[in-house]
Amino acid sequence: MLQIALPNKGSLSEASVSMLSEAGYRCKRRGRELVIEDPDNDVRIFFLRPRDIAVYVGAGHVHAGITGRDLLLDSETEAIEYEPLGFGRSQFRFAGPIGQFSSIADIEGKRVAASYDHLVNRFLKDRGISATVVHLDGAVESSVQLGVADLIADVVETGSTLRAAGLEIFGDPILSSEAVLITTHTHVDHPALRVLSRRLQGVLVARRHVLVDYNLKANDLSLAVKIAPGFESPTVSPLADPDWLAVRVVVERDEVNKVMDQLLGIGAQGIIVTELASSRLA
Numbered sequence: 001m002l003q004i005a006l007p008n009k010g011s012l013s014e015a016s017v018s019m020l021s022e023a024g025y026r027c028k029r030r031g032r033e034l035v036i037e038d039p040d041n042d043v044r045i046f047f048l049r050p051r052d053i054a055v056y057v058g059a060g061h062v063h064a065g066i067t068g069r070d071l072l073l074d075s076e077t078e079a080i081e082y083e084p085l086g087f088g089r090s091q092f093r094f095a096g097p098i099g100q101f102s103s104i105a106d107i108e109g110k111r112v113a114a115s116y117d118h119l120v121n122r123f124l125k126d127r128g129i130s131a132t133v134v135h136l137d138g139a140v141e142s143s144v145q146l147g148v149a150d151l152i153a154d155v156v157e158t159g160s161t162l163r164a165a166g167l168e169i170f171g172d173p174i175l176s177s178e179a180v181l182i183t184t185h186t187h188v189d190h191p192a193l194r195v196l197s198r199r200l201q202g203v204l205v206a207r208r209h210v211l212v213d214y215n216l217k218a219n220d221l222s223l224a225v226k227i228a229p230g231f232e233s234p235t236v237s238p239l240a241d242p243d244w245l246a247v248r249v250v251v252e253r254d255e256v257n258k259v260m261d262q263l264l265g266i267g268a269q270g271i272i273v274t275e276l277a278s279s280r281l282a
């Protein structure tokens with residue numbers, strides 16, 4: 001039975017459950033259940049603190065998990081990134097009071113507040129900078145105002161928490177993070193992990209694409225295929241009127257409005273867009 005760990009709270013929690021549900025696993029909690037059995041898929045799901053997931057997976061007791069790349073790297077365990085999952089994107093960055101820091105070199109000799117101490121210590125060591133990392137559990141942005149640190153290193157998404165604390169980012173990002181599927185070298189070839197990964201990829205591809213249907217004069221088909229070639233080739237069906245065709249094609253979500261404008265430009269009619277629920281396209 002494949003054992004999977006999901007975040008029980010925090011920014012990645014809801015999105016992890018949604019993604020696994022869309023991939024066909026039973027993982028919606030009715031109350032505060034810590035473990036859910038999914039006998040149909042031969043899977044057991046554990047809800048654990050986001051920071052602890054790499055620890056359990058790294059120790060080999062749980063075969064796989066979803067956590068942030070930043071938490072994985074900070075954990076310094078045996079856990080490895082299996083694949084990125086395209087949500088929970090953030091950057092891990094240094095920030096200080098406005099106007100006081102401009103480059104990483106300015107950190108020398110200063111106190112850096114962080115919850116991700118290993119990540120920060122490694123980054124500074126690699127650059128030959130010595131500084132004191134002050135460990136805090138959260139709300140790191142308040143540490144400068146309250147006098148326990150000169151600057152911080154923390155997760156930044158919109159930047160609004162930083163701004164509210166009178167801080168600004170400086171220097172290169174320490175890390176670009178997102179939710180990742182993790183495992184260990186021991187379990188990397190587990191057949192059920194392969195199935196999980198294929199299903200998650202199916203959800204990811206479906207999220208990135210939409211289905212476009214339209215009618216077109218048969219003579220214009222080659223122009224339409226140039227505009228939207230699809231994964232392999234569009235599906236073309238005859239209409240009752242022999243001069244016209246019905247075309248169905250998969251299009252990247254980000255491109256769909258441009259594609260519809262161009263199809264309209266070559267005379268396509270009745271263009272409609274449909275969401276994909278899941279896929280096995282790639």
Ligand SMILES: Nc1ncnc2c1ncn2[C@@H]1O[C@H](COP(=O)(O)OP(=O)(O)OP(=O)(O)O)[C@@H](O)[C@H]1O
Pocket residue numbers: 009010011012049050051067068069070071088089090138155156157158177178
């Ligand atoms: N605002 C955010 N936007 C995107 N991802 C975030 C954000 N805040 C945290 N994360 C990501 O979520 C993970 C950490 O989860 P989070 O901070 O929500 O949980 P936590 O800190 O353990 O919980 P809590 O903050 O309640 O103690 C990290 O991988 C981080 O990159």
Ligand SMILES: O=P(O)(O)OC[C@H]1O[C@H](OP(=O)(O)OP(=O)(O)O)[C@H](O)[C@@H]1O
Pocket residue numbers: 010011137138139140141154155156157158159160161162
């Ligand atoms: O750039 P923003 O969109 O403002 O988001 C970043 C903030 O979100 C996270 O805090 P979280 O809610 O996890 O609280 P915590 O610091 O107590 O962990 C992170 O630690 C930052 O404080």
Ligand SMILES: [Mg+2]
Pocket residue numbers: 010138
């Ligand atoms: Mg947090």
